[in-house]
Amino acid sequence: MISEEEVRHVANLARLGLTDQEVEKMGGQLGAILESIEQIGELDLRDVPPTANALNLTNVLRPDEPGRCFTQREALSTAPDPVDDLFAVPRID
Amino acid sequence: MLDLTAYELAKRIEAREISAREAAQVANTRVEEVEGDVNAFVTTTPGLALERAERVDARMKNGGVRLWEAVPIAVKDVLSTKGVRTTCGSRILENFEPLYDASALLNYGEDIVMVGKANCDEFAMGSSTENSAYGPTRNPWGLDRVPGGSSGGSAAAVAAGEGWWALGTDTGGSVRQPAALCGIVGLKPTYGRVSRYGLIAFASSLDQIGPMTRDVRDAALLLQAVAGYDPCDSTSANVEVPDYLAELEGGVAGLRVGVVKELMGEGIETGVREAVESLVRELEDAGAEVGEVSLPHFRYGIPTYYIIAPAEVSSNLSRFDGVRYGLRVPADGVHEMYRRTREEGFGDEAKRRIMLGTYALSAGYYDAYYAQAQKVRTRIIEDFRTAFSRYDVLVSPTSPTVAFEIGEKRDDPLAMYYQDLCTIPVNLAGIPAISVPGGLSDGLPVGVQLMSDHFTEPMLLRAARAVEEAADFEFTPKP
Numbered sequence: 001m002i003s004e005e006e007v008r009h010v011a012n013l014a015r016l017g018l019t020d021q022e023v024e025k026m027g028g029q030l031g032a033i034l035e036s037i038e039q040i041g042e043l044d045l046r047d048v049p050p051t052a053n054a055l056n057l058t059n060v061l062r063p064d065e066p067g068r069c070f071t072q073r074e075a076l077s078t079a080p081d082p083v084d085d086l087f088a089v090p091r092i093d
Numbered sequence: 094m095l096d097l098t099a100y101e102l103a104k105r106i107e108a109r110e111i112s113a114r115e116a117a118q119v120a121n122t123r124v125e126e127v128e129g130d131v132n133a134f135v136t137t138t139p140g141l142a143l144e145r146a147e148r149v150d151a152r153m154k155n156g157g158v159r160l161w162e163a164v165p166i167a168v169k170d171v172l173s174t175k176g177v178r179t180t181c182g183s184r185i186l187e188n189f190e191p192l193y194d195a196s197a198l199l200n201y202g203e204d205i206v207m208v209g210k211a212n213c214d215e216f217a218m219g220s221s222t223e224n225s226a227y228g229p230t231r232n233p234w235g236l237d238r239v240p241g242g243s244s245g246g247s248a249a250a251v252a253a254g255e256g257w258w259a260l261g262t263d264t265g266g267s268v269r270q271p272a273a274l275c276g277i278v279g280l281k282p283t284y285g286r287v288s289r290y291g292l293i294a295f296a297s298s299l300d301q302i303g304p305m306t307r308d309v310r311d312a313a314l315l316l317q318a319v320a321g322y323d324p325c326d327s328t329s330a331n332v333e334v335p336d337y338l339a340e341l342e343g344g345v346a347g348l349r350v351g352v353v354k355e356l357m358g359e360g361i362e363t364g365v366r367e368a369v370e371s372l373v374r375e376l377e378d379a380g381a382e383v384g385e386v387s388l389p390h391f392r393y394g395i396p397t398y399y400i401i402a403p404a405e406v407s408s409n410l411s412r413f414d415g416v417r418y419g420l421r422v423p424a425d426g427v428h429e430m431y432r433r434t435r436e437e438g439f440g441d442e443a444k445r446r447i448m449l450g451t452y453a454l455s456a457g458y459y460d461a462y463y464a465q466a467q468k469v470r471t472r473i474i475e476d477f478r479t480a481f482s483r484y485d486v487l488v489s490p491t492s493p494t495v496a497f498e499i500g501e502k503r504d505d506p507l508a509m510y511y512q513d514l515c516t517i518p519v520n521l522a523g524i525p526a527i528s529v530p531g532g533l534s535d536g537l538p539v540g541v542q543l544m545s546d547h548f549t550e551p552m553l554l555r556a557a558r559a560v561e562e563a564a565d566f567e568f569t570p571k572p
Contacts, residue, residue: 007448014407014451015414015428016444017436026448029506033449036507037396040469041461050467051474053298053328054284054523055547060327074192080421087416093426 001031094119095570099164099257099311106153106163113153113163113206116257117146120165120208123570124255130236130572133250134209135170135180135227145204152204161318162202167250167259170210171217172198172302173291177207181293182215182225182243185413185420185438195291196326197260197302197319208256212246215440216410217267217295219243220512223503224442231499232275233571234537238496241271241512247305248275254570258315259305264296265398266491266516268303269528273491273540276530276566278557279305280312281516283547284523285330287316288323296405297328299398299520307568309529309558313337316550332548340551345559346380348552351484355391356515364534365490369541372531373488375563376556386484388476393469394518395510400453400466401521406443407450413438445506474522481546486556489515491528491540515542525550527557530566538566 007027011018018026076082094102094111105111121139128134142165149163168174171181173191180186198205214224222230222245230245232238233253240249244261248271251259261268263281272279280303287302294300304315317337323329352373357366377383415421415434422433439447453462480487493514502509519526524547531541541560545553 002452010448010452010455013455014447015411015431015435016439016447017432018444019436022444026445029445030448030452032507033399033445033510034452037399037462040393040396040400040465043393043465043469043472045465045468045472048468048471050464051470051521052467054470054474054521055328055330057285057328062324062327070192078189078192078418080415080419089416089427090424090430091426093428 002027002034095123095254098307100314102257103160103164107160113146113149114143116163117142117165117206120256124208127253127255127572130231131233131249131253132228132230133167133211133246133253133255135182135212135246136178137209138177138207141177142206142208146206148204149206159202161314162204163206164258165206165208165256167209167211167247167256168198168207169213169244169247169259169261171213171262171293172260173293174198174207174210177210179210179293180227182213182227183438183440183443184226187420189419193291196288196323200321201318211244211250211259214243214245215443216293217243217262217264218406218442218446220266220270220509221502222246223499224440226440229499232496234276234496236572237498238537239274239499241274241492241496243267244305245271248272248277248279251275251277251305251307252571258307258311260319261303261305262292263301263303263520264299265402265520266513268305269516269526269540269542270492270512272305272528273538274496276538277305277307277568278309278312278527278529279303280316280527281519281525282316282320282550283330283525285328286548287319288321288326288329290323290325294409296402297409298405299402309554309561310338310341312527313341313554335551337551337554340555341558343555344379345376345556348381348486348556349484350376350381350383351386351480351487352383353391353487353489354385354387356489360511360514361490361493362495362534365493365495365539368532368534368539369488369490372541372560372563376559379559379563384484386480386487388480388518390469390472390476391518394473394521395514397466397469397473397521398517399449399510400462401470403446403450404454404463405450406446407454410443410447470521473518477522477524485545485552487544489542491515491542495534495537495539519544523547525553527553529557529560529564531560531564532566
């Protein structure tokens with residue numbers, strides 16, 4: 001069980017609105033999932049290197065050359081509420 | 094025409110016995126017939142399919158059209174399609190029309206004959222396709238059953254003959270498990286084999302696009318169509334694409350086959366286990382050297398995955414904030430706009446995984462969860478490495494159960510997560526794996542999973558072909 005306070009804290013970090021009902025349900029469900037996940041803590045892995053990518057790729061870079069890209073009009077065509085050829089957001093609070 | 098495999102259809106079209114347009118017409122008619130029952134698609138595109146088929150027919154007059162190009166296909170709705178709405182099964186992208194096509198689709202051809210965008214769990218998170226904002230897909234083998242997930246729409250479309258084959262995506266089993274539950278073939282290629290550019294990301298270190306087909310030869314041909322290096326995907330593998338059909342019929346004589354001990358006992362339905370065991374005996378009769386292999390860290394696969402995948406989700410899904418695309422719920426300040434957009438736009442499972450990932454990455458928990466999970470991932474890879482030093486191919490069930498009833502696991506996320514018991518370690522290690530229909534249990538299809546080392550798809554497909562031939566199973570469109 002994750003406390004209501006902790007659920008609200010994490011939801012705020014994720015910028016995710018939750019109803020009171022969702023907060024309550026989420027606390028129980030996350031608690032059960034985390035309890036089952038915690039078994040990985042029983043392994044002693046102090047000297048084991050972590051894996052971020054199964055093929056062990058590192059820093060793949062492309063040449064820094066200009067290519068075709070979207071026009072401003074194209075890039076803005078999917079925006080919900082553009083203003084004056086720009087992405088726009090409500091007041092920053 | 095509806096009973097042909099994609100390969101057979103392609104050969105008939107190549108020989109000019111059937112036109113691409115006729116094939117598209119047959120697919121469109123079939124979609125109209127069964128879609129009311131199956132709901133395999135979020136969006137159907139019959140006009141587009143005909144238009145493109147006509148272009149393929151026109152291009153065929155000049156030659157240079159590759160074998161697969163005229164075959165009608167269903168495309169999972171997480172793959173970007175230029176000008177055709179791409180929802181990811183989510184309300185947050187209900188009206189989103191991408192500006193470009195996914196590279197895998199462009200590899201297939203400039204005029205890909207797409208019959209529709211296939212339904213899936215929201216952002217490919219789920220094992221039943223019940224987490225779609227566009228209603229559940231029903232399994233053509235039993236309309237009260239789930240098709241599996243997350244590529245359940247793609248699997249159901251193929252099983253129902255709504256197009257000859259489909260593309261799905263597999264992050265923890267999302268191609269293989271629905272393939273198993275719908276009685277078709279599902280292949281997850283090696284990580285990096287197929288470009289992820291234009292695939293709307295779920296867990297970037299695990300996601301891979303894969304073929305969902307009527308038989309193993311079709312899977313080989315569809316992989317041929319979509320595989321290849323892509324400079325637009327920095328995790329794409331710059332490894333030559335072999336001819337996947339060349340050694341398909343080579344058989345399994347001398348092949349070393351290891352049965353995974355941890356996936357043949359507890360948690361596996363009896364009927365499923367028996368079907369797999371009987372096929373393993375057939376492989377032995379066909380000349381394979383069969384043994385048992387233990388992969389001791391497999392039991393940590395699900396907990397490891399449910400840290401790594403949600404951690405990547407919490408990052409990848411942060412782009413859906415109501416600014417550049419998708420839903421925006423108006424509000425006074427920007428933070429309230431973010432919160433309300435995401436509250437209304439995301440469904441329950443997406444919210445759960447965003448929360449889980451954010452929690453696991455938050456201050457004070459990072460080392461115990463994410464850092465530890467990355468180390469277990471190393472251990473799971475080492476298990477596979479040891480196993481592949483003794484065996485060419487590993488065998489297990491694909492799914493611990495046959496198709497379950499719609500609603501049965503909806504309120505129990507943990508029970509749903511355990512559907513992917515057998516498939517998840519494969520994604521953590523980035524190796525290829527395929528599910529092949531192995532027979533029936535209680536009248537429903539059972540999938541057999543074969544796994545092999547990185548970039549050994551030709552051998553994997555050859556073994557899968559032998560399983561397919563030994564199995565007591567014949568594809569026919571359902572219902």
